Amino acid sequence: MAAIQEAVAGLCGPSCLDLPADVEASLAAAQQKERSPVGREVLERLLENAAIARDENLPICQDCGLAVVYVDLGADVHLTGGDLYQAINAGVRQGYEEAYLRKSVCHPFTRQNTGDNTPAVVHLRLVPGDRVRLVLVPKGGGSENMSRVFLLTPAVGRKGVKQKIIETLEAAGPNPCPPNILGVAVGGTFDDAAVRAKRVLLREIGSTNPDPEAAELEQELMEDLNKLGTGPAGLGGDTTCLAVFVDIKPCHIASLPLAVNVQCHAARHKEVVL
Amino acid sequence: MTDQIKLTPPLDDEDVSRLNAGDRVLLSGTIYTGRDAAHQRIVQALQTGGEPPFPLEGAVIFYVGPSPAPPGRVIGAAGPTTSYRMDAYAPTLIAHGLKAMIGKGKRNAEVKRAMRGHKAVYLAAIGGAGALMARCIEEAEVIAYPELGPEAVRRLKVKDMPLIVVNDVTGGDLYEQGRQAYQRT
Ligand code: SF4
Numbered sequence: 195m196a197a198i199q200e201a202v203a204g205l206c207g208p209s210c211l212d213l214p215a216d217v218e219a220s221l222a223a224a225q226q227k228e229r230s231p232v233g234r235e236v237l238e239r240l241l242e243n244a245a246i247a248r249d250e251n252l253p254i255c256q257d258c259g260l261a262v263v264y265v266d267l268g269a270d271v272h273l274t275g276g277d278l279y280q281a282i283n284a285g286v287r288q289g290y291e292e293a294y295l296r297k298s299v300c301h302p303f304t305r306q307n308t309g310d311n312t313p314a315v316v317h318l319r320l321v322p323g324d325r326v327r328l329v330l331v332p333k334g335g336g337s338e339n340m341s342r343v344f345l346l347t348p349a350v351g352r353k354g355v356k357q358k359i360i361e362t363l364e365a366a367g368p369n370p371c372p373p374n375i376l377g378v379a380v381g382g383t384f385d386d387a388a389v390r391a392k393r394v395l396l397r398e399i400g401s402t403n404p405d406p407e408a409a410e411l412e413q414e415l416m417e418d419l420n421k422l423g424t425g426p427a428g429l430g431g432d433t434t435c436l437a438v439f440v441d442i443k444p445c446h447i448a449s450l451p452l453a454v455n456v457q458c459h460a461a462r463h464k465e466v467v468l
Numbered sequence: 469m470t471d472q473i474k475l476t477p478p479l480d481d482e483d484v485s486r487l488n489a490g491d492r493v494l495l496s497g498t499i500y501t502g503r504d505a506a507h508q509r510i511v512q513a514l515q516t517g518g519e520p521p522f523p524l525e526g527a528v529i530f531y532v533g534p535s536p537a538p539p540g541r542v543i544g545a546a547g548p549t550t551s552y553r554m555d556a557y558a559p560t561l562i563a564h565g566l567k568a569m570i571g572k573g574k575r576n577a578e579v580k581r582a583m584r585g586h587k588a589v590y591l592a593a594i595g596g597a598g599a600l601m602a603r604c605i606e607e608a609e610v611i612a613y614p615e616l617g618p619e620a621v622r623r624l625k626v627k628d629m630p631l632i633v634v635n636d637v638t639g640g641d642l643y644e645q646g647r648q649a650y651q652r653t
Pocket of ligand 1: 255258334335338369370460549595596597
């Protein structure tokens with residue numbers, strides 16, 4: 195468990211300071227295509243910000259997020275020495291303190307800050323093999339607040355699903371720090387859709403969805419969403435969305451669950467395999 | 469592209485009245501930070517006849533909860549937080565003399581009405597550019613509610629902080645204008 199704590203602690207700083215290469219590349223590509231002068235300037239500033247963060251050891255964004263930790267636990271691994279969840283929280287506590295990250299977790303009613311950015315949200319999955327993969331996602335509040343779960347009527351169909359997704363990002367406007375990345379899950383249940391919508395955000399920008407039905411929806415949504423006009427920082431432009439990741443799965447004959455997890459351009463995550 | 473307008477608080481009616489939605493601003497001087505919990509307390513103080521933690525007349529408030537200052541720095545990353553959460557409190561502060569708010573994201577109708585009625589403006593900073601914005605901050609000091617941690621009220625001394633006017637005193641709204649200009653159907 196000490197190894198888990200150390201590994202989680204070691205992910206906190208780098209995840210908040212180092213913008214993933216795929217996000218940076220996609221911001222740079224968008225900067226070339228953006229028609230709005232203000233939009234181009236915002237994208238340029240974001241790239242500059244990422245470089246400063248790296249050079250000067252500062253977080254990309256002051257909102258260092260609530261720590262969402264994905265654990266893929268190999269079935270042949272036998273963890274000893276205590277409680278996995280406690281070890282993860284201890285790692286978050288240590289990592290956020292050591293890297294001068296903002297502690298952004300509080301009691302829901304009193305709003306009293308817990309002071310150490312715990313508890314983390316942990317998603318544990320059992321996988322074949324003898325390894326442990328840990329992924330830490332510092333999820334910012336601004337974009338999380340614009341995320342939605344819908345239990346739609348099956349009659350609205352594919353068209354209705356698309357419409358809800360577009361409405362969600364349109365209503366969000368400048369709030370979730372566009373350009374955004376959307377995690378979309380269709381099907382499953384209320385809870386399952388929300389979890390999947392967040393997990394798909396770990397996909398690499400530019401990667402092709404192996405499910406052709408989802409890939410087609412992603413492409414259509416990208417075109418429609420970038421017509422909204424919201425643009426970088428919501429100041430108007432063509433770059434509202436950097437990527438859409440869709441996961442489709444069967445659901446109950448009475449249901450059509452849809453979850454949309456909005457991610458900001460500070461799409462941070464880091465992983466380690468033990 | 470418009471020239472950058474230099475602003476130094478405290479601001480008066482004339483300073484804010486010449487700003488139009490879309491104008492670029494470079495802000496220098498003393499500003500104050502505050503977000504959800506601090507706003508709640510400031511408004512509570514005003515309503516119970518108490519003193520706000522800083523003079524509101526002509527003041528500029530920056531909606532930010534900075535990350536901790538690493539050794540050798542005055543502040544950590546310091547970009548704007550989403551402003552609508554302060555909408556419930558902003559009209560009261562504006563009525564008490566607040567002249568400008570710095571944040572990101574849309575304001576509600578009441579805040580916009582208060583800005584028109586009392587002459588105040590809403591300025592956007594680039595959301596998620598916290599490391600870049602830290603460079604404009606020369607001094608930072610917690611002056612109230614230290615127990616709120618990142619949400620404590622700080623006095624900041626800033627130099628040439630780049631901002632853009634979103635809502636002006638005449639009802640101009642850059643978020644609306646910008647979106648409409650690039651919306652395609
Ligand atoms: S939405 Fe993202 S980029 Fe914007 S302030 Fe929150 S964490 Fe930072």
